[in-house]
Amino acid sequence: MDFKDIKRIVELMDDHGLTHFKLELEESKLELRKGADLDLDAVQKLMSFAPPQYMHAPQPQMAPAPVAPAAPAPSSLVGVEPSADGPGPGEVEIKSVLVGTFYRTPSPDEDVFVKEGSEVAEDTVVCIVEAMKVMNQIQAGVRGTITKVLVENGTPVQYGDPLFYVKLA
Secondary structure, eight states: OOOHHHHHHHHHHHHHHSSSEEOOSOOOOEEOOSSOOOHHHHHHHHHSOOOOOOOOOOOOOOOOOOOOOOOSOOOTTTTTTSSOOOOOOTTTEESSSSEEEEESSSSSSOOOOOOOEEEEETTOOOEEEEEEEEEEEEEEEEEEEEEEEEETTTOEOOTTTTEEEEEEE
């Protein structure tokens, strides 16, 4: 895990109003809190153990070569259905809030969280996105009816990929 990963986690915490995040991996642990009183002595003590950061002299840069625009792909990921028309009138997308693997069920032997025709409320869990061995529950965020499931189970998804269409109630 590097600084970019931690910065992205902080951005996601801001986007979703989270005040606490904890992640434990085999080789490292990360716990972030926002809005709580901060123990400055503890922070300074931790910072004194941080490895030094070395600055490298800037390399001379050449003018960038012109790049031809890439042709748009119908879908950059296998399993993410392309949709030419997008959501219909009165529909919205439920999008992935992180990069990971999309799962429609809590475990392989259980039923799907939602299917086409399922009624959802704002706090209804619609799927799981696994990222860095952490199962993240994705909530609908809106009230309505699932009209289309756009991603196959076990498929990699990117941040912002549409997962479902929902007809608003």
